Amino acid sequence: MLALPVTAFGQTEQKAIVSGNDIGAMVLALFAVLAVIVVLASLLKRFNLKFQGASGMKVLSSVSLGPKERLVIVDVGGEKLLLGVTQQRIDCLKELPSDIKLEGKQEQ
Template sequence: MTPALLAVAAAGGSAGKAAAAQVGSHAPSTPGLFGAFVALALVVALIFALAWLLRRLPGGGFRPAEGLKLVASLPLGAKERVVVVDVGGRQLLLGVTAGGIRTLHELAEPLPQAAAPKLPDLKQLPNFAQLLAQKLRKDR
């Protein structure tokens, strides 16, 4: 033992215990369950406040613009595409590139609406296990 520890031990156990109690007494205590709920409530309130602010800002929010609808789109390259946009009943053919957007043509007649793709009847599809067995037999 070091001489300082021997001196503390010789002075008496009660003085050493009091010094040890004073060392940890000024440490902050961990927040309790109430503090955790308050912090959670503050975070949730902040989320709702930011959502309200986003709706109030012009151009903010996720609502589509009235009178403006994307009818069709065709990619031509990595950053180039041709789109047909319906604006107030008029359909415009637009060229979209990384450098900007240009009006290519105004359509005299609106494009016909494409029918929803018809899904095949699942009962008419062949069984996967049968197809796999046939394929394995052909490979041999």
């Protein structure tokens, strides 16, 4: 009667051992998931897809002036604004005409 629980305990230990095939399958699945993540990230970068909310604001152009200073042109509700952006603050420098044409590299 005492031998029965010991035998059952010994059998459960043998079933808990993970075989080499299981580890190989897990590693292969991990690499597959990582490959999908890398492919999707490269597609987003290549096609310049950015997830912007429906807030009505859009960055039209941006120019770096220093390590933490930028000039940014944004479209807010049909108005175009020139903003000075620093690490501490954001200032509206000028309201631009709505029919202004931007040349060069633009963010969309």
